[in-house]
Amino acid sequence: MSTHVEHAEPGIFRKYFWSTDHKMIAMQYLFTGMAMALIGGYFAYVFRMQLGFPNQYVPGYGIVTPGRYNALVTMHGSIMIFWVAMPVLIAAFGNFLIPLMVGCDDMAFPRINRLSYQIFLLSVLVLLSSFLVKGGPFGGAWTAYPPLSAVGSYNLTPAGATLWLVAVALEFVAFLLGGINFTVTTMNSRAPGMKMYDIPLVIWMIVLASIIFMCSAGPLIAGAVMLLFDQTMSTGFFDPTRGGDPLLWQHLFWFFGHPEVYVVLLPAMGIVAEIIAVFARKKIFGYKTVLYTTWAVGFLSFVVWAHHQFVAGIDPRMANIFSITTLLISVPITEMVFLYIATLYGGSIHLDTPMLWALGFIAEFMVGGVTGIFLGSSGTDIYLHDTYFVIAHFHYTFVPIAIIAVYGGLTFWYPKMFGRMLNETLGKIHFWGTVIPFNVIFIPLFITGTAGDQRRVYSYALFAEQSRPALQHLRLTSTIALLVMLSFQLIFIFNFFWSLRNGKSAGANPWRSATLEWTVPSPPPHGNFAVMPTVYRGPYEYGLPGGADDYVPQNVPDQAFGDQNS
């Protein structure tokens, strides 16, 4: 067993690639995730160009053939979900925030943490290697329904399919390790005095997301093994001619796939909760109720999966059960969103960039939420299933989650991560330049969806009803909006790197926030806290009447503020 010397000056390799420090691992996840986001965004650019300008030469790519189109959408989906949303929302923010916000020096198991990132990096490399093999990357949609995904002569990308599957499996292992570590750290390593209901919401939600992931990914890991054998060892788990059943994979996939939505949603909700509390200078309205709704969502997310399969050939009677549970899950989610909005009441709202992102998240996510009702009620899903309505609904939830909330989190914690402030003006330009085009991309897609555009189609030329010029104009609008949105991301990239050097020095607590991570210098030193903190109160004590300041940090003893505090 190697001895890890903590305070010796590490070499570059040890510091950046072999570090067990949670902050460095968070950065590794963050930058890997952002690099993958660029790749995923590039794919979106290519296939949107194909849809906007069918069969034209796409600058920076070339001709989009039907096969390549499938590979592009498959990789866009897989990368954005598994290699962008998960690593950034859970792993990067989780790693950075959990030890800082619960008041300890590192994860409970730093080396498991390091291993988690290394396996994740390996999964990235395996995925990217599929671009180099014969046949190219997998093109059977991110849901990988067999027998298409299982048989090389059906999907025509046998090597790519196997590499994709292995990459996903490795990624799962990485997040199982990471998630277990998050859970244990939060359960065991909290600062003295930090009780269950003193934990900031973002930590709660990241941990609950990890637990949901742990409980839901298992069957799919088993399924991945079976599918891998189907691909490489000619077994017939999903092959109906040999006693297998293709529906089994769909069930295993969606048993994971639906909770996965909440796995990424919850951290985003947590980030937004933190930001809203700080910038509205308000305690979260009904902190405990938010938690209860989260638990309810977490549990219910396990009983709704087959609403992805209403018309997939499941027994139609089952659809009724899943339709009811699906609408049931709207109950706690609605409650949660209402509570967030209620938090604004009586506040003193400062519209800094992070707050804009957080409010943008709520505003946009609500659209995603209500359009889910159309799909969750089995009757309308018959028509809307697998149309662009689904795409638009899905992106109205996922873009707020993986883009808007992530930008919110990044702009909010950037000072803590790098010690400098981001440029506010550029931040606001970037916000409006992202959110407005985002709506212009997806609102037309709702309409094309209701007009019957099916998804994953590289050109509608052969479908008379779908190749109406009116629909093509909508597709073109969406493509142009995407170009605008993508180009505005350059402002963020510029701002990010420019501010690393030129930003205003942040100080320990630029946003006057009450949680523990703001009590340490920015960026936090190795070991985080010079003196390990003790916690005396909940995380959102803002707007206290009569205090010297309008907030009380979690680690300040009660007597310092007299007895006005509860």
Added chain:
Amino acid sequence: MLERYLTAASTYAHWIDYQFLLIAVLVGFWLIVAEGMMFWLIFKFRARDGRATQYITGEETHLKRWITIPHILVILCDIVIIVPAILVWYNIKQVMPPADETVRVIGQQWAWSFQQAGPDGVMDTADDIRTVGELHVKVNTTYHFELMSRDVVHSFAVPSFRLKQDALPGRTISGWFRPNRVGSYDIQCTQMCGIGHGLMAGRIIVETPQDHAAWLLHNSTPAVAGQQALPSPSTVGMDGLATMAEVRR
């Protein structure tokens, strides 16, 4: 509401359209209320000098009811949505009205093929009509379909009928539709089925009984039995380009 975007050509298309409208009205209302409330609060409680923040925990009864009452109303709306949704589902997918005709729909990479009984009205006999890429049906006739797949998962979707059902290899899945408007409509495959997925188009042609009988007769003379049905001109020129190729010859 949906008919503004796409023709409704089957009897149950309107059920789905009304359900869509119902949901749109209810959730649209709540969306507007919630967004309006949010933006109003942002405006009302924007930071202003000299105004202190209120300390509210969310446990206060008089404030909590501002959450609870709308929430109960939302749950009521959920029920109002789910009951008809299930009824629509039940009537389309769970019960099947007695069939006038039966067709067999077979998906494969990347074409739809159809088998229907010839003039003798019995399936799996010598005069069966087999077509590829287009299905001819009679208007105002209840059809049962038997859906299957030769290779991978496909999805038989006729947007104008509001019909969609996945075809699974190894299974026969039945369903029904009753076209009520003469015309020719798209068949899509809406489940990723390989590189030709986006090209897996078909047409469903709803004909008057007379036209249908003529078509039936033309394609089921013993001489052509067992062979393919002739593509009608409307589908050969499906993409405009194919016709061009023909003209050039």
Added chain:
Amino acid sequence: MTTETHVDHTNYVKIWAILVALLIVSVLGSMSHVREIVLIAAFGVALVKAYLVAKNFMHINVEKRWVPYLLIVCLLFIAILFAGVAPDVLKHNGLHWSKNPADVLVPSAAGATKNE
């Protein structure tokens, strides 16, 4: 850093002896030709064995109460999965669907040209 909560009164060898006895029971039971006896010998005994191992060897009886609950919730999720999937995978036909015989994908493709 071992915990003090553990009560070490359990006679592990005795538990082991019971487990081995149960193993013998299940092997003997499996030789029966009565289906019910085989099933009970197989799965009833397995449940008892698993319970004994979990309780005595894994010390779930003296562990914090939420640990067994956690494990049970995981099992519950699997039960939910089973309940949701069984109507499709376990059965051969249901409402408006049926599985085709294993060697036939499409019943009527008479005269179809087979691939070499």
Added chain:
Amino acid sequence: MHKFQKSALYRIASRSLRLPLALVIGGLALSGCRMGATDAATRGQEVFETCVPCHNSDGSGNAAVGAPNIAGMKAWYVEREVDKFRAGVRGMHFNDVEGMRMRPMVLSLASEEDVKAVAHYVETLPPVPHGSSFPGDPKAGAALYATCGACHGDTGAGNQDLGAPRIAGVDDWYLATELRKFRSGVRGTNPKDREGRLMRPMARTLANEDAIRNVVAYVETLKP
């Protein structure tokens, strides 16, 4: 301090706003015009990417998916068959599993020029040798070949004037499959398929499966 910062920021903001706008406009301009190949040869290679998943980048084909070896196939024949697929003259029979896979892919070709370009590109591909996939008796096949030779030539080189493609050097499994299709009427029954309708009676002269195998085995011995 605020004012100073604001003016500096303004500059940064306007400067960095210019960049994305320029990119958007530039991108739109570029996407409107064809920046890709202008000459037919390069265009053919680009369009051929559509065919690569099944026929491979060298045109060698893939027996597992029923895609024949097309490397070096004559352009006139490729063009003609592609047109047949596009018109639904081929690949529209209920039992033509491979044809139904080919037809939609062909429909994805955007224009007549693309069809020409890709046909010419296929002709330029160097022929790829292949093994034989089933046994047959070439000697017995030689006699049967007399019928074929009339159109396809003694060496199996084909005859453009008669519309007969080269068959020497074509995959044996593919020849056999197509002969079976002609015999059973899966191919060559469409009234618009002039050449196919000529071929069908010829294929029906082959009495049975053995005859097919033998004649294919003989064709395999021919050097184009």
Added chain:
Amino acid sequence: MSASAKPIANARSGTGIPSARLITWWVIASEIVIFGGLLASYIMHRVAHPEWAESASHTLTWAGALNTFILLTSSLCAVLAHQAADSHDGPKAAKLLRLTALGGLIFLCVKGYEWTLDIREGFVLSSGGFWSFYYTLAGLHGLHVLAGMIIMLIVAADAAKNEELQRVECIGLYWHFVDIVWIFLFPLLYIAK
């Protein structure tokens, strides 16, 4: 690894369960769903295909029973090792752990022998639905046995020096879990015919 190099986070115990044991429980929880998913898939298929009984009749019940016995015995060693570690007797714990690992090795040897016989008879992974599940389930389980053995030997090496004794219990927990999985695999694969 000396104890001082560990972060403070590792030493805290907010739940009252030491971090090492807590993480083991979570690992077991996530393993339950992995094996649970696979077992659920198997059971569904097995019930749907009564004809698989013919394949199942080719499995060697005695080998399965022997392996059950071996795993039960090794579990006993593991729990005795934990007892020894509790009374701070590192070397004894290490000895018992090595014995446990030996049990795992014998288990794998029996398994290997059994698989050799099966494969000689022509039953391989792709021979049919039952055999696919048989090899996948037992293989995944065997992989866990192998991993457990390796970790156990590492833990034993530390324990022999009276270091990291808390790990003895954790690897024991894991081992018992692997044992329980086998307790269910045995009837599923060998008895139910």
